[in-house]
Amino acid sequence: MNFTLSQRWQECCPTAIMGVLVLHNLTPDDSELKLKALRSELEAKLRSQYHGLDRTALKSLPTIGVYDAFYRRFRKTYHLLLQLESVLGGKSIPAGNPLVSAMFMAELNDLLLTAGHDLDRLSGPIQFDVASGSESYETMSGETQVLKADDLFTADGLGVISSVIYGPDRRTRILPTTRAALFTTYGVPGITPEQVLDHLGQLRDWIQVFSPGAQVSALEIASGK
Secondary structure, rough: OEEEEEEEHHHOOOOOOOEEEEEEOOOOOOOHHHHHHHHHHHHHHHHHOOOOOOOHHHHHHHHHHHHHHHHHOOOOOOOHHHHHHHHHHOOOOOOOOOOHHHHHHHHHHHEEEEEEEEHHEEEEEEEEOOOOOOOEEOOOOOEEEEEOOOOOOEEEEOOOEEEEOOOOEOOOOOOOOOOOEEEEEEEOOOOHHHHHHHHHHHHHHHHHHHHHOOOOEEEEEEEEO
């Protein structure tokens, strides 16, 4: 499977990057006990790390700050900031599909925006692009969403599968039956390749806790070629 940045991406958003993690041979059965311990450890870490910080202070953090700047262009609030605030306020990281749960944990740990997809539901090469404002897709909620111009998005041969502002699609969503997965991290301007690769490496490690046979076929930064 090829992963490329479109010409429009390279021209309009040359400092933005996309990270790619592809895993095969996933066996996420009977994983809740292992993930529960990891979630509890992460919750404690986050509450200690960000203790006493209000929203203004959190927005001043380098990683949240660059995403906040991107989201403000669309009059939106970075959703991982809201989810981090929820955990800091005492709520638990939700359980659920182990692959999705591990992805969400990695997002909270690193505050980097990531989308997950069932690899077997994808069609053709994957391209990362900048929206013109005419593209649309079916979101996780089942609604048809038109992308906002200048949003960053990912598409396969059949159409959009995720965007920064509106999240992943329904067609390629991760299910309990998923045995191969694609994870993509949107590195908006200001995020470094090292951050993205470390983040995807952490996600891989957490998945391999409950799926030790998972095989990595890609962990990379997408190029324009």
